[in-house]
Amino acid sequence: MTDEKHEDVMRVANEFNPFTRVNDIMLTELSDGRAVVEHEVKRESLNYNGVVHGGLIATMIDFAGGAAARGDGRMYVTSDMNVNFIGNIGSGKLTAESDIVSRGGTLCNVHMRVTAEDGKKLIADGTGTYFCIGREKRD
Numbered sequence: 001m002t003d004e005k006h007e008d009v010m011r012v013a014n015e016f017n018p019f020t021r022v023n024d025i026m027l028t029e030l031s032d033g034r035a036v037v038e039h040e041v042k043r044e045s046l047n048y049n050g051v052v053h054g055g056l057i058a059t060m061i062d063f064a065g066g067a068a069a070r071g072d073g074r075m076y077v078t079s080d081m082n083v084n085f086i087g088n089i090g091s092g093k094l095t096a097e098s099d100i101v102s103r104g105g106t107l108c109n110v111h112m113r114v115t116a117e118d119g120k121k122l123i124a125d126g127t128g129t130y131f132c133i134g135r136e137k138r139d
Contacts, residue, residue, distance in 0.1 A: 006030045009070055020063055023056060027067050033069035033100040040093050050127045051088040057124050058068045058083045061112040064098035065128035069108040071100075076108060076130035083126040094123060098117075 013020070013027045020026075023096075029036035037060050039045065047053040061083055069076040098112040108130045114123040 005073060006071065009067070009073070011012065013067060013070075014088065017081045020059070025056075025060055025063055025089040027063070027127050030067055032073055033068060033103075035064050035071065037064040037067065037096040038093060039096075039099075041091050042091065052090070052091050052094065052123075052125075054083075054085055057085065057088075057094070057114055058126075058136060060094060060096035060114055061098075061124060061126045064096035065110040065112045065126070066130055067112050068098040068100050069103075069130035069132075069139060072103070074135055075133050077133055079124060079129040079131040083124055085124050087116075087121055088121050089121070089123065092116050095119065101127075106130070 010027050010030050015023055016133060023040045025037055028038050037062060038092045041052055045052050045056055055127050062078055066076055094114055094116055096112060096114045101109040101111050110128045115121060116123055
């Protein structure tokens, strides 16, 4: 897919995904086989223990994995996802990175990780399988 198409996928993901918009999760990089998602931690990101809610971390992992899968221009849904929570933070920026491990005709396997402190602190690690549901719809 061309850089122009990647930019279009990023624009659509950031502007028209209400769930990630309300949670302030942004797709910041997309290329063939790789995606980066970012979130600036705020009070609403935290659980009652004062650290980032695990659901937000899992959402970042899923969004990054799905975006990497969509790097080929087709639409995907999550078939399976595993998240290992390793650390946490109460402030700062979280970055989720994803890399495609393998891609078949209908399934795409992705490795994802969330880090903080500019990649120095591992927050979570995960894998996901994404199922292709076809070409992207256009209005």
